Amino acid sequence: MYRKTATGCESALRTVRPMADVKALSRIRGRVLCVVLVLLIACSAVPTFAQGTPPDPASAQSSELPAQAAPSSPPGESEVPATAPDVNKPAQDTASKEPAASEAQSPVPQVLPPAMATKSKLPVEGDYNEVHVQPMVKSDEKAKFNPNSPAKAEAEIDPSLKTHTRPIRVDVDLVLVPVTVTDSMSRLVTGLEKDNFVLMDNGEKQAIQHFSSEDAPISLGVIFDMSGSMVNKIEKARDAVVEFFKTANPEDEFFLIAFNDKPTLIADFTNSVEDVQSKLVYVVPKGRTALLDSIYLGITKMRQAKQQRKALLIISDGGDNRSRYTENEIKSMVKEADVQIYAIGIFDQSPRSDEERYGPQLLSEVTEVTGGRTFTVDSPNQLTEVAGKIGVELRNQYVLGYRPTKPARDGRWRKLRVKLNTPKGLPQLSVYAKTGYYAPSD
Numbered sequence: 486m487y488r489k490t491a492t493g494c495e496s497a498l499r500t501v502r503p504m505a506d507v508k509a510l511s512r513i514r515g516r517v518l519c520v521v522l523v524l525l526i527a528c529s530a531v532p533t534f535a536q537g538t539p540p541d542p543a544s545a546q547s548s549e550l551p552a553q554a555a556p557s558s559p560p561g562e563s564e565v566p567a568t569a570p571d572v573n574k575p576a577q578d579t580a581s582k583e584p585a586a587s588e589a590q591s592p593v594p595q596v597l598p599p600a601m602a603t604k605s606k607l608p609v610e611g612d613y614n615e616v617h618v619q620p621m622v623k624s625d626e627k628a629k630f631n632p633n634s635p636a637k638a639e640a641e642i643d644p645s646l647k648t649h650t651r652p653i654r655v656d657v658d659l660v661l662v663p664v665t666v667t668d669s670m671s672r673l674v675t676g677l678e679k680d681n682f683v684l685m686d687n688g689e690k691q692a693i694q695h696f697s698s699e700d701a702p703i704s705l706g707v708i709f710d711m712s713g714s715m716v717n718k719i720e721k722a723r724d725a726v727v728e729f730f731k732t733a734n735p736e737d738e739f740f741l742i743a744f745n746d747k748p749t750l751i752a753d754f755t756n757s758v759e760d761v762q763s764k765l766v767y768v769v770p771k772g773r774t775a776l777l778d779s780i781y782l783g784i785t786k787m788r789q790a791k792q793q794r795k796a797l798l799i800i801s802d803g804g805d806n807r808s809r810y811t812e813n814e815i816k817s818m819v820k821e822a823d824v825q826i827y828a829i830g831i832f833d834q835s836p837r838s839d840e841e842r843y844g845p846q847l848l849s850e851v852t853e854v855t856g857g858r859t860f861t862v863d864s865p866n867q868l869t870e871v872a873g874k875i876g877v878e879l880r881n882q883y884v885l886g887y888r889p890t891k892p893a894r895d896g897r898w899r900k901l902r903v904k905l906n907t908p909k910g911l912p913q914l915s916v917y918a919k920t921g922y923y924a925p926s927d
Contacts, residue, residue, distance in 0.1 A: 660888070662918055664883040665882050675881055677883065691889065709744070712770060713745070723768075724869045754790070830848050
């Protein structure tokens with residue numbers, strides 16, 4: 486009896502299990518078909534961006550209208566229901582037909598970056614470059630972004646070196662010409678009279694109306710080289726400045742500019758020689774040589790001078806290798822300025838660079854146009870003697886004054902030439918005077 490009952494249960498289980506499996510498979514198949522149907526509907530609703538052209542705005546707007554906005558059928562006409570896709574058809578058959586239809590409409594599409602999806606003609610991917618435009622900022626603002634930029638160095642330069650100033654013009658009719666006379670051994674010649682000089686302005690002889698040979702007060706400026714190459718010469722150079730000031734009179738005024746990578750005003754205008762000397766003690770040689778920038782600063786400072794006579798003394802051992810201003814700019818400036826420039830050059834016999842090689846020529850061209858001179862020394866031990874000689878020369882100059890016979894106010898350069906009627910019994914003499922001046926302009 487128990488055996489029959491067990492046998493009946495086993496046969497009942499065999500019948501129930503297949504029926505449960507069939508129901509589960511039916512539910513799974515129904516879910517799969519629903520997912521496939523949803524995917525097909527979603528694919529048919531996606532705009533064809535892959536065709537290489539953007540969607541038409543009108544069609545995009547119409548596709549976004551709600552379903553109730555579609556027109557309804559007239560009364561009396563039956564609506565044709567949409568044909569539902571065959572859920573029993575394999576999904577891969579439908580997917581395989583879409584690429585075929587796409588190939589029939591257009592060639593293989595080009596995949597472009599989203600940022601390039603515009604209505605203009607689109608280049609092929611990788612056929613363009615991104616351009617990064619830096620904002621235009623002022624020099625001082627740019628220096629904040631990059632401390633190592635040229636703008637940073639420019640921001641640290643003395644304000645008096647940042648702008649070009651207007652040329653100096655002679656605004657009075659009386660023209661004054663300082664003149665130095667030496668013999669063949671470069672010794673000063675004193676005791677000459679007004680009749681011993683002939684003055685030419687633009688080729689025309691002028692009547693000398695003012696003549697003086699006395700020691701008049703003068704405004705003096707010293708431009709002192711404190712670059713690294715002056716390490717072994719700095720003590721003798723300091724002594725030279727002291728010797729130069731020994732010839733000063735009580736009414737003279739002085740200032741001191743020291744330069745290496747940039748010029749610095751060490752001592753402003755003063756009547757105390759001791760004040761300038763004390764400031765010079767703290768000068769430490771280092772850096773490079775911004776000679777031209779220091780001349781610019783010296784000429785600019787001379788515009789604050791109180792005395793009518795003005796002179797600069799340059800003490801340096803080489804050419805320029807650091808300045809912002811060029812040789813032509815400085816040469817033009819010294820021609821426009823009514824300042825005599827003297828220089829003492831401490832040059833090596835075997836220059837190591839082009840700056841040192843052309844240093845003597847640069848100083849000569851700058852000084853001679855102003856009526857000054859350049860003295861070259863081979864040893865620092867000669868600095869003191871030469872500096873004292875220049876100081877004496879400034880105290881023993883002739884000053885010629887005249888009013889042009891044909892005055893012009895056109896702002897043009899007028900050439901000057903001073904000749905000598907050498908007295909009998911004297912050897913051939915040399916004359917040093919400025920080569921011209923700029924006429925005033927209205």
